[in-house]
Amino acid sequence: MCWMLQAAFPFWAIRGVALPVPHDWLHDRFLTLQDPFVQPSSTVATVSAYTPATRILVFSGLILTMVMGALDQSIVSTALPTIVTDLGGLAHMSWVVTAFMLTSTIATPMYGKLSDMFGRRPLLAFSIGAFLAASLLCGLAQGMWQLIVFRGLQGIGAGGLMTLSQTVIGDMVAPQQRGRYQGLFTGAFAVSSVAGPFLGGVLTSALSWRWVFLVNLPVGGLAMVLVMLGLPAGQREARPRIDYAGAALLSVATAGFLLLFNSLGTTLAWTSPLTCALLGASVAFFMLFIRQERRAPEPLVSLDLLRIASFSICVAATGIMSFAMMGSLVFLPLYYQLVLGQTPEMSGLMMLPQVGTMMVSSVAGGYVSSRTQRYAPLLALGVGIEFSALTLIALCAHHGAPALFFLLSLGGLGVGMGIGMPNATVIIQNSVPPGMLGIATAMMSFIRSLGGALGVALSGGVMALTLHNRLHALPEKIDVTAFLEKGMAAVHGLSPEMHLQIRDAYKAAISASLSVSSSFMFVAFLMIVGLMVRNGRPSA
16 A cells, blocks of 8 residues: 555645636536536635645545455455355355345445535445444354345445545545546555455465455454544535435336346346346336436436536446446456366466556556546547457457467556546546535446446357357257256266367357457447547547
């Protein structure tokens, strides 16, 4: 963490104060929804509430909070086999992950709106406190269903960790400096993501799977102390009016969509009546939510923000980027193991180039964006590199390229992610008034989560359909249904020639799913370029 603080804070002595902005200009800008890439400064009161000392305290606490949230998304997966051995309930194992994802995604937009109404401090305290209490309960769980329920409670707290941390950064620094801080956050996120599975394995082997959850307590406790010591209380609305109906409708609609996305191709067939019913119900509740938000005095989600082109296009682009990234990265380790013959350990190590380059490029890109203020070109550059890298990965998979080509392509993918992610956040935060920073950041996180879930579902469906067709077309007939259930373990009983044909079938199926991800990333790139052309200011 020290290197992050050293990278961020020496500049504050001369560049940490935002210039005042006339209230009429900001008011007119929001009401008329004029949105070329002009970064509205935060109010003097908001930025000046943070002295250099409080910034260090808050930033240290936020980094720990974000690291804790990022670790929890990946650390549990390594411990799941041991958890099932201890608690039983193999058939319900996936719900340990699904329950957490459901509640965290549903809670995200609520944290954004409530933090705008009640202030960041109480909501962040509640988020960290709920996460730590649920982590303790998870570590003490005595059965699989207990663990699933406690993971759902943990997700309620986790929904605010990432969103509120990014929002507080938007409050804490002037818009011109947000790129540097968001870049540092992205770098820390990259390190945490790759450290999660390794740390989970070490804790499970050396101590117990319960420490995968209990390790959150000292980290979260320190984060809570640092944030509460440095974060000002802020202001809250005198008589806030909470949109309970909107919250309920959004919860039901989101739960329906996520359950659908995570069940397609596994427990639900794409054309089954239950799939159609769940999709129809989710869409209906979402339309009711939109109707409620149009008439609510204090809507949970401000639909007026969607009329700001720089906000709406960047939010949509981040959702599509998440769709493409999750749809590709989930199936790459499968390709390494099934086609290239790598061990699980080696397939994990082959993802390191992406993490390493992402960490370096996010810090460097954040510094460059703060110096140049050219957020949109940097975002377009990052997304363009991501598209190029995903296309190369798809081509490598299609032609069965050696591992070295995958490593180089993944390094390029990490560069694009490190440049693109923080600049997308900065453009979104700079496009809205300071009083709506929380809900704007939460809407971005919410759409990103939905995009990732849909990306995994659609890419998985493309892979399963292609694999099914390829296996049926083999000259030597096999029981395709039984083979797909057993996976590559069924290959050992086949002839060497058949083994090679099965490997080619997997190669074609996974490369097809990667091509889908590459296509969607190109759509995101076109959206960003179109926004630059629309505003006529490519030097934004």
